[in-house]
Every structure is written in structure tokens, then in C-alpha cells.
Amino acid sequence: xxxxxxxxxxxxxxxxAGWYASPEIYxxxxxxxxxxEWALIGREAEVAQPGDYLSDDIAGWPVFVxxxxxxxxxxxxxxxxxxAGPLVDPGAGRCSMLRCRYHGWVxxxxxxxxxxxxxxxxxxxxxxxFSLYRVRVECWNGLVFVCLDAQAPDVEEWLGDxxxxxxxxxxxxxxxxxxxxxMAGRANWKNYSDNSCEGYHVGFVHASLGKTVADEKIEIxxxxxxxxxxxxxxxxxxxxxxSRHGRGFWIYKFPCLLLHFAEYxxxxxxxxxxGVSAVELKRWFWCDDDRAAELGVxxxxxxxxxxxxxxxxxxxxxxxxxNLEAGIYETGxxxxxxxxxxxxxxxxxxxxxxxxx
Ligand code: FES
Ligand SMILES: [Fe+2]
Numbered sequence: 047x048x049x050x051x052x053x054x055x056x057x058x059x060x061x062x063a064g065w066y067a068s069p070e071i072y073x074x075x076x077x078x079x080x081x082x083e084w085a086l087i088g089r090e091a092e093v094a095q096p097g098d099y100l101s102d103d104i105a106g107w108p109v110f111v112x113x114x115x116x117x118x119x120x121x122x123x124x125x126x127x128x129x130a131g132p133l134v135d136p137g138a139g140r141c142s143m144l145r146c147r148y149h150g151w152v153x154x155x156x157x158x159x160x161x162x163x164x165x166x167x168x169x170x171x172x173x174x175x176f177s178l179y180r181v182r183v184e185c186w187n188g189l190v191f192v193c194l195d196a197q198a199p200d201v202e203e204w205l206g207d208x209x210x211x212x213x214x215x216x217x218x219x220x221x222x223x224x225x226x227x228x229m230a231g232r233a234n235w236k237n238y239s240d241n242s243c244e245g246y247h248v249g250f251v252h253a254s255l256g257k258t259v260a261d262e263k264i265e266i267x268x269x270x271x272x273x274x275x276x277x278x279x280x281x282x283x284x285x286x287x288x289s290r291h292g293r294g295f296w297i298y299k300f301p302c303l304l305l306h307f308a309e310y311x312x313x314x315x316x317x318x319x320x321g322v323s324a325v326e327l328k329r330w331f332w333c334d335d336d337r338a339a340e341l342g343v344x345x346x347x348x349x350x351x352x353x354x355x356x357x358x359x360x361x362x363x364x365x366x367x368x369n370l371e372a373g374i375y376e377t378g379x380x381x382x383x384x385x386x387x388x389x390x391x392x393x394x395x396x397x398x399x400x401x402x403x
Contacts, residue, residue: 114155206272243387
């Protein structure tokens, strides 16, 4: 299989259906994409105190970040050096001691082995050979990111123009955290990303959105500096819909991050590949209730509307996934303007896999 495919300049060809259902492609993506890119793991507020941790699975790599006694945030693979047991449970939590849940090997906050029941450190094994595997961790705008690649640029460089765009909107520190939502779908991660990079489907898939957004202006374009698709949107709230108003900026950042800035709120979504045909979505919502009220927006309506839209997107992606796997469709052609974001996203996937298949 070749990663490069000649695209017609007027109507580019989609990625082949097989790319959405192939264990070989997914294995190549793990190495070429997910091992190299930053991934959002959660909120900085969840790891504010020494002993706080955040743990999750990033495309098949269980990792966690831990606030040490020295107040430093460090990242590790959640894999014990004895027989690969887990150190912490999934999600956010707190631990006074980093002790493996399988046979109780103990590590300090820097991942150095301190105790191994039944073995004498220094005599039976050299502790320095059995430190936890490290991952990088950096924060931006109250969000915690991890990266497996020591050579990757720092997270702000990785975000590129996102950092500048974010300056036009309230920072997380100025907003109130509302809630986190998790949804899962039976769809390849690219299927969900393809959908997230275009607004072509909105009038068909999001009936509620189409009906109630009174007036909407939108400009969609790819940004090379940061490799993302930006949707610069202006909404006009109506009597029927008080879930959105004013300027918003939606971003689909390659490979797996959604950021939604508004004048009165922020929400972001981590798209987690969970195998060839499974995806998990984690979304966090913040709002400035006073500012929202001034603009005539009801914060709870905004969150509920976003959750409805997310469920509708998963629904259509699951239907598409079944069809991609059915064995009749091979490739299609995309609308050059309406699907400019998806075209760009698929180019990034092809580029990442070039020479790897
Ligand atoms: S696997 Fe961790 S102590 Fe055995
Ligand atoms: Fe959608």
C-alpha cells in the first residue's frame, strides 16, 4: 500500500476505505503519529497538589502525570519495570506513594525504584536500571499535555498559531470549570476527525443546530503553523436558541484535539483512538456565567447543545464506519471548498505515513 495517492486538484480523492479498518495502518499510525504528537490528558487543576495524578490511555500507551513532593509535574508510562503492572488507576486521583498494584514495587515521584519486595536493591538488581519509563509533560492554558517523543517541539510550538488565536478569547483561568463528558463510538479515529474538520454535514446531521442558529457566518481554513483547521464563526443568538452568540473559533488540531473558543466559554475535546475501529471522546467545558448572561446565552444550554452535537457526530461516524467496513465503497471525492479542512487533514495523515507502509 502506498501512502501517496495522486489527487485531482479540483476534487481530491478521499483516503481509501481500507485505511479506516486496517490493523496494519493503525499500527503504522501509532508509530508515525501518536508516538510523536502531543496529547491532551486533562486539566492542570486536577494535578494541583503534590500526590495528584492524571492517568489515561493514549492510543494504546497507558501513561500518567504526577505532581511530585517538589511540586514538579512529571510524566510516566503506567507500566511497572517488574512485570508490567499498573502503578495508578485510570483517571484523576491522589497517591501518597507510587506503589505498583501487582506486587508492590515502590517508586519515588521521579520514577526511581525505592523498594522491591523479595529483592535486595543493589545486590539483586541495580535500581537505576529499573526506573519508570518517562514521558514528557507540559501545560498550556490550564491544560496538561503528554508526549512520548523526546525530540518533539515543545507544546506551544506544536500548537503554532493556536496560541495567538487563543489570546482573543478568555483564558481558562478566567472561566469556571463546568463539567467533563466522556463518550465512546465504534469508529476509526480518522473517521471522527474527517467529520470534525468540515461543516458540510451540519445541516443534515445536526438538525437542531441548523434550525436554531439564527444567523451564522463561518470561515474555514487550514493553518500550516500548528497543522490545524480553523473555523472562525460568528453566531447570532435567537429567541429560539440561546446556546450560542458572538464570535467563536473552533479548531481541529492534528491529530486528535478539538478546541472551541467563545467570548464567554471554552471547551476542548481529546479524541482518543482506542483500536482500529473504536474512539473515545473526552470533553471539558468552562464558562463565564456572567459574561454569557450579558450576551443572552444560557451556559447550560450551550453545554447541552454541544453534547447533543457530539452524540449526533458519533452516530453518523458509526454508520459511516459500518459502510467503510462493508466492502463495497473504496474511495470517494471531496468538495474542494466545503471539505477543505478534511482534505487538509487527510493530507497530513498521508504525509505522516509516507514511506511507512
Ligand atoms: S508488576 Fe509491578 S510489582 Fe510486579
Ligand atoms: Fe458535526
